[in-house]
Amino acid sequence: MKFHGTMKINDLGHLEVGGCDTVDLAKRYGTPLYIFDETKMRATCREYYNAFTEKYHNAQVLYASKAFLTTAVCRIIEEEGLGLDVVSGGELYTALKAGFPMDRVYFHGNNKTPEELRMALDNEVGRIVVDNFYELEILDALARERHCVPEVLLRITPGVEAHTHDYIRTGQIDSKFGFTLPNGQALEAVKAVKEKHVSFRGVHCHIGSQIFEMESYVHAVDVMVQFVADIKRETGLAVEELNLGGGFGIYYSDGDQPAAVEEYADMVMARVKEKTEEFELLSPRVLVEPGRSIAGPAGSTLYTIGSVKEIPGVRKYVAVDGGMTDNIRPALYQAKYEVILANKADRELEQTVSITGKCCESGDMLAWDVELPQTEAGDLMLMPCTGAYGYSMANNYNRLTKPGAVLVKDGQAELIIKAETYQDLIRNDVMPERLAKKKEVCLQSIG
Numbered sequence: 001m002k003f004h005g006t007m008k009i010n011d012l013g014h015l016e017v018g019g020c021d022t023v024d025l026a027k028r029y030g031t032p033l034y035i036f037d038e039t040k041m042r043a044t045c046r047e048y049y050n051a052f053t054e055k056y057h058n059a060q061v062l063y064a065s066k067a068f069l070t071t072a073v074c075r076i077i078e079e080e081g082l083g084l085d086v087v088s089g090g091e092l093y094t095a096l097k098a099g100f101p102m103d104r105v106y107f108h109g110n111n112k113t114p115e116e117l118r119m120a121l122d123n124e125v126g127r128i129v130v131d132n133f134y135e136l137e138i139l140d141a142l143a144r145e146r147h148c149v150p151e152v153l154l155r156i157t158p159g160v161e162a163h164t165h166d167y168i169r170t171g172q173i174d175s176k177f178g179f180t181l182p183n184g185q186a187l188e189a190v191k192a193v194k195e196k197h198v199s200f201r202g203v204h205c206h207i208g209s210q211i212f213e214m215e216s217y218v219h220a221v222d223v224m225v226q227f228v229a230d231i232k233r234e235t236g237l238a239v240e241e242l243n244l245g246g247g248f249g250i251y252y253s254d255g256d257q258p259a260a261v262e263e264y265a266d267m268v269m270a271r272v273k274e275k276t277e278e279f280e281l282l283s284p285r286v287l288v289e290p291g292r293s294i295a296g297p298a299g300s301t302l303y304t305i306g307s308v309k310e311i312p313g314v315r316k317y318v319a320v321d322g323g324m325t326d327n328i329r330p331a332l333y334q335a336k337y338e339v340i341l342a343n344k345a346d347r348e349l350e351q352t353v354s355i356t357g358k359c360c361e362s363g364d365m366l367a368w369d370v371e372l373p374q375t376e377a378g379d380l381m382l383m384p385c386t387g388a389y390g391y392s393m394a395n396n397y398n399r400l401t402k403p404g405a406v407l408v409k410d411g412q413a414e415l416i417i418k419a420e421t422y423q424d425l426i427r428n429d430v431m432p433e434r435l436a437k438k439k440e441v442c443l444q445s446i447g
């Protein structure tokens, strides 16, 4: 298994993250538990900041908060000098509660409600990334009503087919996101924006997630800069910002080979320069929106092993106390992860097992055919790289409670999300009077 960030094996043979012994973390906080390595998260933010903003100045990095967001995460992102991509009223609310500077917020979403747009305007978010004509109409009406002029980007579907799982590919023509470029809809949208009570700042695209091929990004830059030139020629409007979205892939398991962030930055920036010069355009400010690559490798999940089912000659299932409720990615995208026995991290790998969760669902698998030492009930298993789209996609199927999360750094662990309790599960349940009464009658009849 590949070690990430500050992970190491200590003298007791236990896995440590952020200088904290995972066995101690399990005793103190229980399992399942999300563990976030603050040093690793900040290091990746800095890598991005240095590779784009520090080196090129006319470039900005926005953290895609859908990957993992809490108020504490907002603080880290703010301190590291990044902006924030939010995609819902809930993400915006979290940023607001954390006091995140609103001028650094980009508001995305393919079906923003009028309430969400009002919230964005009330709080003067930096940019609204308009996805469709319906949204443009609502925004126009709201802006006129309030005598404000929101600064907008248009989300463009460039027709770029990135190599990744179908469900996380977004640049192709057949996509629910954005104004389609190849059929002329995108240019129509720019023309429409000219007539609206908004200020056009630029264009955005996002070709998908967990992408390794740099050619896909180069292709996106080519298509988008050509579009910037078309916009200038057809409408006279200048594109000040070119937002290329996120999607930078990370290592989850054998075979995943991400490039260095700096390599990606240099490649993108050089191509933008080359193409804008070719079209004699002013160089726009370039933005990128990494989510997974910032949160993913910084997070891991600690589980306790329970039941084991061996079907001789077929498979050995090792069950843990979480599952598709805290990490739905294997079930949804056949995502592959590595695992390590955290309390026996120095032991020989002796068996091939499949890791299953505790949900009533055969698809509730966390990993197929992974190597572990001999295990027994009570052992701890850590799954690295669950920081992105783990907690943020967690759910309460089977009324399982969502795990808590700790931030670890230099031997200190601090809670950043409390584990849910059973009371939390029924917190929003409402008992209609009539059903409550019926039960009282029944109970009375029992005497």
Ligand SMILES: Cc1ncc(COP(=O)(O)O)c(C=O)c1O
Residues within 6 Å of the ligand: 064, 067, 085, 108, 206, 208, 209, 210, 245, 246, 247, 248, 289, 290, 291, 292, 293, 388
């Ligand atoms: C518009 C947009 N920006 C950024 C991201 C972040 O992508 P990733 O987490 O792959 O970096 C996404 C999600 O795929 C997205 O839809």
Ligand SMILES: N[C@@H](CCCC[NH3+])C(=O)O
Residues within 6 Å of the ligand: 066, 168, 209, 210, 329, 333, 388, 389, 393
């Ligand atoms: N949730 C997805 C990525 C989608 C990103 C949002 N556009 C994943 O876990 O890989």
